[in-house]
Amino acid sequence: MAGVGGNCVGDGLPATEAVLREPGGLAVGPDGSVYIADYGHDRVRKVDPEGIITTAASSGLCTVSGFPEGRAQRLWQKLRDWVLSADGVPATDTCLARPTDVVLAPDGSLYIAEWYRVRKVDANGIITTVAGGGHPADGVGDDGPAVEAAVSPYGLALGPDGSLYIAEGGVHRVRKVDPAGMITTVAGDGWMNPGVGHGRFQGDGGPAIQASLNHPYDVAVAPDGTLYIADLENVRVRQLDRHGIITTYAGTENGGDQGDGGPAREAALGYAWGLATGPDGTLYIAEGSPIRAVTPDGVIHTVAPQAVYQEARAVAVGPKGRLYFTATDEGRVYRAEPDGTLRHIAGAGGSCAHWGDGGRAEQAALCHPFSVAAGPDDSFYIAGTWNDRIRRVDKRGVITTVAGGGAPANGLGDGGPAVAASLDLPTSVAVGPDGSVYVADCSHHRIRKVDPQGVITTVAGTGLQGYSGDGGPATAATLDNPRGVCVSMDGSIYIADMDNHCVRKVDRQGAITT
Numbered sequence: 001m002a003g004v005g006g007n008c009v010g011d012g013l014p015a016t017e018a019v020l021r022e023p024g025g026l027a028v029g030p031d032g033s034v035y036i037a038d039y040g041h042d043r044v045r046k047v048d049p050e051g052i053i054t055t056a057a058s059s060g061l062c063t064v065s066g067f068p069e070g071r072a073q074r075l076w077q078k079l080r081d082w083v084l085s086a087d088g089v090p091a092t093d094t095c096l097a098r099p100t101d102v103v104l105a106p107d108g109s110l111y112i113a114e115w116y117r118v119r120k121v122d123a124n125g126i127i128t129t130v131a132g133g134g135h136p137a138d139g140v141g142d143d144g145p146a147v148e149a150a151v152s153p154y155g156l157a158l159g160p161d162g163s164l165y166i167a168e169g170g171v172h173r174v175r176k177v178d179p180a181g182m183i184t185t186v187a188g189d190g191w192m193n194p195g196v197g198h199g200r201f202q203g204d205g206g207p208a209i210q211a212s213l214n215h216p217y218d219v220a221v222a223p224d225g226t227l228y229i230a231d232l233e234n235v236r237v238r239q240l241d242r243h244g245i246i247t248t249y250a251g252t253e254n255g256g257d258q259g260d261g262g263p264a265r266e267a268a269l270g271y272a273w274g275l276a277t278g279p280d281g282t283l284y285i286a287e288g289s290p291i292r293a294v295t296p297d298g299v300i301h302t303v304a305p306q307a308v309y310q311e312a313r314a315v316a317v318g319p320k321g322r323l324y325f326t327a328t329d330e331g332r333v334y335r336a337e338p339d340g341t342l343r344h345i346a347g348a349g350g351s352c353a354h355w356g357d358g359g360r361a362e363q364a365a366l367c368h369p370f371s372v373a374a375g376p377d378d379s380f381y382i383a384g385t386w387n388d389r390i391r392r393v394d395k396r397g398v399i400t401t402v403a404g405g406g407a408p409a410n411g412l413g414d415g416g417p418a419v420a421a422s423l424d425l426p427t428s429v430a431v432g433p434d435g436s437v438y439v440a441d442c443s444h445h446r447i448r449k450v451d452p453q454g455v456i457t458t459v460a461g462t463g464l465q466g467y468s469g470d471g472g473p474a475t476a477a478t479l480d481n482p483r484g485v486c487v488s489m490d491g492s493i494y495i496a497d498m499d500n501h502c503v504r505k506v507d508r509q510g511a512i513t514t
Contacts, residue, residue, distance in 0.1 A: 011045075015053035015333075015346035020045070023326040023333060023347065025101030025113070025155060025218075025274065028318040035110060036326065036333060036346065037099040037314075044091075044102055044112055044121075047333075047346050057091035057112060057121050058099070091119075091127040101218070101314070103156045103164075111164060113153035118146075118166060118177075131166065131177050140190075142175075146183035151175065155218030155274070160225055167229065169215040172199035174208075174229055174240075187229060187240055188213040201234040201253070208246035213238070218314070220275035220283065228283055230272035237264075237272050237285060237294075250285065250294050257290055257302075264300040274314035278321060286315040286325055291336075304336050357391075361399035364391075373429045373437075381429045381437055388423040390439055390450070403439060403450050412444070412463075418456035423448070428484040432491060440485040440495070445478065447485055447495055447506070460495060460506050467500040474512035479504070 010018025021040025028034055034047040035056060044057040086094045097115040104110055108123040117132035134141055134148035141149025155167035164177040165186070173188035187208035192199050203211025214233035221227055227240040228249060236251035250264035251272070259267025274286035281296040284303070288311050291304035303323065304312070313328040323336040324345075332347035356364025373381045378395035381402070389404035403418035404426065413421030424443035431437055437450040438459070446461035460474035461482065469477025474493075484496035493506040502514050 011054050013053060015047040015051050016344055018045075018053045018347065020331045020333070020347040022328050023314075023331060024099065024328065025103075025314040026316045026324055026326055026333065027102045027104040027110070028316050028324055029104055029108075030319050032318060032320075034316075034324060034333065034345065035102045035104060037102050037112070039098055039100060042096050042098065044096065044099055044110070045346075051345070053346060055092055056110065057094075057119070057127060058096035059093060087128045088126060090125050091121040092125070094127055100153065101155045103158055105158055105162070111156055111158070113156050113166070116150070116152060118151065118153050118156065118164065130164065130181070131175075131183060140171075140185075142184050144183065146177040146181050149175075149183045151183075154216070155230065157219040157221045157227075157275075159221045159227075160223065165219045165221060165227060167216045167219045169217050169232065170197075172213045172216065174213070174216055174219060174227070185209055186227070186244070187211065187238070187246060188216065198233060201231070201236070204238075204247050206245065208238075208240045208244050211238075211246045217271075217273055218275045220277045222277045222281050222283070223279065224281070228275050228277070230275050230285070232271050232273065235269050235271065237269070237275065237283070249283070250300060257287070260292070260301045261299065263298050264294040265298070267300045274312070274325070276315045276317045276323075278317045284315045284317065284323060286312040288312060291315060291323070291325060304334075304342065357400050358398065361393040361397050364399045373431045375431050375437075376433075376435055381431060383426045383429040383439070388426060390418075390423070390426060390429055390437065402437065402454065403448070403456060412458070414448075414457050416455065418450040418454050421448075421456045428482075428486075428496070430486045432487040433489055434491075438485050438487055438493060440482045442481050442483060445480060445482065447474075447479070447482060447493065459493065459510070460504070460512060465499075467497070467502075470504075470513050472511065474504075474506040474510055477504075477512045 024037040024039045026036045032049045036045045038045045043055050046056040047053050099112050099114045101113040110121040112119045118130050120130045121127050131146035132151035152168045152170045153166045154169040157165045162179045166175045173185050173190050176186045177183050191212045199214035200212045213231050216229050217232040218230040229238040231238045235255040237249045239247050239249035251269035254268050256268030270287035272285050276284045283294045285292045290302045293303045294300045311329040312325045315325045326333050333345050335343045335345050382391045389401050392402045393399050404423035423441050426439050427442045428440035435452045439448045441448045445465050446458045449459045450456050461479040464478050465480050466478035479497050480499035482495050483498035486494050491508045495504040497504050506512050
């Protein structure tokens with residue numbers, strides 16, 4: 001009845017018209033196909049050589065909503081245990097939770113880093129877990145089967161012998177899964193500052209397992225087996241030789257972008273988010289703004305200065321030596337051509353699709369529709385959670401926006417047109433007996449009301465996060481991530497006050513109780 005389908009991602013379309021949400025790591029196949037960790041859509045996408053995009057892994061319907069980083073984070077953490085992720089089934093029939101990186105093996109298998117696990121999709125499209133998901137007594141699980149270990153993967157790389165390397169930024173380690181499936185730590189002592197969680201920098205010139213890292217975000221392996229580590233918060237790239245000795249390969253204690261044309265060890269780096277190695281041993285570093293390269297002689301230079309893209313977070317080298325990278329913040333993937341120009345190859349840009357107003361609802365784009373409610377006139381209302389809008393489909397099947405998407409001067413827009421108001425993660429919508437529309441404005445910690453004239457007001461919550469106010473006016477009470485709302489026939493409003501673990505009621509006089 002409404003929405004073009006595909007979880008607003010654009011499968012089957014030219015990749016440049018599809019929506020990517022916070023794309024992370026990427027890998028390039030021998031035929032030129034590009035695999036993308038579509039973090040915000042809980043999928044891995046594939047762009048074929050003809051430029052058509054499809055989903056390679058995950059149904060995309062893996063969590064109750066899959067909320068973006070930095071918005072309703074507590075809500076997402078509450079819901080993450082609901083993720084279902086079956087092994088031994090087609091990869092497109094199971095679930096991924098926030099995939100951050102992908103790496104392609106010579107046999108066509110695809111490895112995927114997701115929350116607390118590493119998955120493998122074999123050449124026949126069947127998915128299994130290769131690391132993580134366990135609860136070892138020591139909290140780590142080294143020297144045992146990788147599937148019984150605890151892992152928190154950010155970046156992945158494959159060694160020439162088939163070993164899988166895992167950058168675990170949250171615990172300041174790099175782990176290795178050997179071809180027999182056993183896991184060990186190869187770099188990082190796991191030291192972190194109590195209460196803060198940051199690592200530190202130490203250990204150059206000694207055994208890597210005795211050195212300290214600070215949020216290692218990615219790894220790459222050179223053809224000779226040398227391991228490179230993106231030591232993010234230390235603004236360095238570390239190098240682990242075949243004897244297990246760690247040194248700094250690029251960067252100093254001072255962050256920046258200076259030093260091109262000189263030794264990489266003396267150059268200043270920004271945050272090293274992503275790494276990749278070329279067939280000639282050149283190391284490519286995605287530093288957010290520029291992408292830089294360190295040639296085998298140790299000299300650093302910029303290969304993709306920031307011009308048309310924003311925040312490059314991951315980089316990969318294709319079979320012809322061409323450079324691919326994700327511009328995470330803008331939701332696009334680019335390729336650097338041999339002449340130095342950048343070609344946009346995937347992602348329409350923007351955080352999520354929102355189009356189709358005034359047209360047929362089934363041809364419109366919806367962005368994580370999380371709730372629906374029927375109106376008294378055969379219309380229905382949709383909470384578009386990710387793009388902060390409430391849409392209405394009338395009885396003719398025409399879709400319009402009725403609330404949200406604005407940036408009013410007073411911050412919320414109460415007392416004015418609902419279409420000019422601000423919503424923040426609306427997760428539920430309900431219709432009252434008089435036709436008023438009620439919205440659980442989750443991250444604003446409020447319940448909003450749109451009257452039949454289209455004017456929006458707050459009916460519960462002050463906007464502060466908390467639990468207070470029972471027995472008094474609902475507009476003077478505090479809520480904590482109100483997740484759901486419904487309205488009874490007598491006009492009473494019921495609120496699922498999720499992080500307060502209770503249901504609140506607002507009576508017709510506007511008083512709130514639990």
